[in-house]
Amino acid sequence: MKLLHVLGLALTLFLSGCGGKGSTASTSTGTTTTTPTVSLSSITIAPATPTVAIGSTITLTATGTYSDGTSAAITKDLTWSSTNQFATITSTTGIVTGTAIGNETITATVGKVIGTVKVQVQGQYAVVSAGGNHSLVIKTNTSLLGTGLNRNGQVGDLTNIDKASFTSVSSATTWSNISAGEFHSLALKADGSLWAWGFNQNGQIGDGSFVDKNTPTKIGSDTWIAIAAGKSHSLGIKKDGSLWAWGRNFNYQLGDGTNIDRVSPVQIGSIKTWTSVSAGASHSIARRSDGSLWGWGDNGSGQLGIGPTLSATAPIQIGSATWVAIAAGASFSAAIRSDGALFSWGANESGQLGIDAFSDRLNPSQVGTASNWASITAGNKHMLALKTDGSLWSWGANNDGQLGLNSTSTAASPLQIGSDKDWKNISAGGAHSLAIKANGSLWVWGRNIDGQLGDGKKINLLIPTNLP
Numbered sequence: 394m395k396l397l398h399v400l401g402l403a404l405t406l407f408l409s410g411c412g413g414k415g416s417t418a419s420t421s422t423g424t425t426t427t428t429p430t431v432s433l434s435s436i437t438i439a440p441a442t443p444t445v446a447i448g449s450t451i452t453l454t455a456t457g458t459y460s461d462g463t464s465a466a467i468t469k470d471l472t473w474s475s476t477n478q479f480a481t482i483t484s485t486t487g488i489v490t491g492t493a494i495g496n497e498t499i500t501a502t503v504g505k506v507i508g509t510v511k512v513q514v515q516g517q518y519a520v521v522s523a524g525g526n527h528s529l530v531i532k533t534n535t536s537l538l539g540t541g542l543n544r545n546g547q548v549g550d551l552t553n554i555d556k557a558s559f560t561s562v563s564s565a566t567t568w569s570n571i572s573a574g575e576f577h578s579l580a581l582k583a584d585g586s587l588w589a590w591g592f593n594q595n596g597q598i599g600d601g602s603f604v605d606k607n608t609p610t611k612i613g614s615d616t617w618i619a620i621a622a623g624k625s626h627s628l629g630i631k632k633d634g635s636l637w638a639w640g641r642n643f644n645y646q647l648g649d650g651t652n653i654d655r656v657s658p659v660q661i662g663s664i665k666t667w668t669s670v671s672a673g674a675s676h677s678i679a680r681r682s683d684g685s686l687w688g689w690g691d692n693g694s695g696q697l698g699i700g701p702t703l704s705a706t707a708p709i710q711i712g713s714a715t716w717v718a719i720a721a722g723a724s725f726s727a728a729i730r731s732d733g734a735l736f737s738w739g740a741n742e743s744g745q746l747g748i749d750a751f752s753d754r755l756n757p758s759q760v761g762t763a764s765n766w767a768s769i770t771a772g773n774k775h776m777l778a779l780k781t782d783g784s785l786w787s788w789g790a791n792n793d794g795q796l797g798l799n800s801t802s803t804a805a806s807p808l809q810i811g812s813d814k815d816w817k818n819i820s821a822g823g824a825h826s827l828a829i830k831a832n833g834s835l836w837v838w839g840r841n842i843d844g845q846l847g848d849g850k851k852i853n854l855l856i857p858t859n860l861p
Contacts, residue, residue: 431461436501436508444513445480445491446533446833453487455501455508472502479514491515494832516833523772523822524573524622526843529580530559531571533833537562537580537609541845545576546607547591553607557844557851559860563609573822574622574672580609585616585632595625596656597640603656613658623672624723628679629658634665636679636708644675645706646690652706661708671771673721678728679708684715686728694724695755696739712757722771722821728757733764735778743774744805745789751805761807772821777828778807783814785828785857793824794855795839801855810857828857835860 435458445451455467475482479495482488489499491514501508520531527541527548538559539548546553549562570581577591577598588609589598596603599612619630626640626647637658638647645652648661666682676690676697687708688697695701698711711728718729725739725746736757737746744751747760765781775789775796786807787796794801797810818829825839825846836857837846844851848860 431459431463433457433467433503433506434460436467436503436506437464438499438501438508438510441510442513443489443510444515445489446515446517447491447493448517449534450488450490451512453482453489453499453501453510453512455487457503457506467501467503470503474500474502480512494834516830516835518829518833518835519818520569520571521818521820521827521829521835522571522573522578523820523825523827523845524578525575525624525773525823526825526840526845527573527578528559528822528825528827528837528845528847529562529571529573529578530827530835530847531568534566535568535583536566537568537571538847539578540847542576542843543607545592545605547573547576547578549578549590549607549609551608555844557847558849559847565609570620572620572622573820574627575624575674575823577622577625577627579620579622579627579629581617581620585618587612587615587617587620587629589627592625595641595654597622597625597627599627599639599656599658601657619667619669621670621672621677621721623677623721624674626672626675626677627658628670628672628677630667630670630679634667634682636661636664636667636670638677641675644691645704646672646675646677648677648689648705648707650706669719671719671721671726673726673771674723676721676724676726678711678719678721678726680716680719684717684731686711686714686716686719688726691724694740695753696721696724696726698726698738698755698757700755714757718766718768720769720771720776722776723773725771727760727769727771727776729766729769733766733781735760735763735766735769737776740774743790744803745771745774745776747776747788747805747807749806763807768819770819770821772826773823775821775824775826777819777821777826779816779819783816783831785810785813785816785819787826790824793840793853795821795824795826797826797838797855797857799855826857 457467480497497512522529540556540559567583572579590606616632621628639655639658670679678688689705715731716728727737738754767781769778788804815831820827838854
């Protein structure tokens with residue numbers, strides 16, 4: 394009996410080391426009672442639908458369900474593995490590193506029991522902004538990169554040397570929003586702080602000087618929620634909903650009732666219900682929380698949408714509709730109405746209004762009959778837009794292939810770019826375009842003479858091209 398008892402204890406210890414909970418044994422007056430061994434039945438991996446960006450990591454954990462119906466975290470005898478096609482994983486810690494866009498199968502193994510999960514590896518890009526001849530992007534890790542024309546420091550990498558490939562703007566990794574103007578740049582960090590750099594001839598950086606900056610420079614200590622960089626002026630909305638402007642003001646584009654340049658942000662009116670802004674070459678438009686749309690500055694081509702008035706020195710309401718999205722191009726504007734209809738107005742010599750004509754419009758004119766537009770962006774003389782189904786459309790000037798239609802022909806009405814329906818973030822620049830798909834991949838096309846596409850080649854691209 395003693396020999397059987399010893400053998401029973403040895404078997405219990407052996408099973409306990411193999412992912413099971415083991416068994417217990419006891420004696421009572423010479424009688425041995427053995428509790429059945431509790432074994433591992435299945436493995437569940439968390440999170441259940443994990444995602445990770447290329448170059449980033451995520452840690453997976455494994456929970457075991459046992460034959461007695463209990464569950465517990467598995468901390469030993471666990472081995473992780475992957476196919477190494479889209480991601481790698483450390484065998485002992487469960488740390489996954491994304492290496493390529495796709496779905497990677499991850500396996501957790503204890504003895505003969507396995508659990509699997511599919512990790513979605515996404516691209517590393519989150520936000521894009523196309524300027525006059527430079528581009529900015531924020532990656533999913535909140536770092537900031539820039540490329541293109543840099544003679545005024547608009548890329549922000551501490552040099553004044555043009556860049557043909559995306560380069561790090563700063564060591565900070567807390568960027569949340571960007572806006573690239575013609576020769577200057579604006580950005581917000583996650584804490585709402587405002588930063589600016591580049592050309593500053595008219596005070597568009599807002600640091601109280603006319604001196605160019607080739608690295609992000611903090612502007613004041615306020616908290617901001619929206620920014621817009623135009624040709625030579627800047628706009629911003631603070632956390633309290635107030636509207637501010639600075640920079641060139643020859644055409645009243647600051648909206649402060651004067652035509653005097655401002656080297657620091659100046660508040661426009663006393664209203665505190667502003668939600669979004671967009672800056673053109675010499676005009677500005679903004680939206681309030683009630684959906685009303687307002688414009689000010691130059692109106693020589695009808696870009697304010699208020700009829701034949703030559704200019705507006707302060708914000709004036711554009712129509713009476715409720716709007717959900719706005720965009721200002723060089724000398725034209727566009728907005729999406731609350732019912733999904735798209736309207737445009739202003740200069741139209743290159744068909745940038747998308748109304749199948751080439752004459753200017755002094756008031757908002759509907760673009761086609763579709764009512765499923767979701768977002769818009771306006772460049773110098775071209776536009777990009779997304780529909781609610783994720784499809785991408787373009788129209789207007791196309792000399793450098795900025796419409797992405799594999800041609801250089803002008804389009805006076807919206808044309809779909811390819812057939813994909815997974816586009817998410819878009820930006821139209823001087824004569825180039827940037828976009829991010831839902832999987833986080835970055836796509837570029839159009840003019841590239843100054844390296845604004847960031848592919849290292851300085852050759853124009855006529856169709857959206859994936860940039861790793």
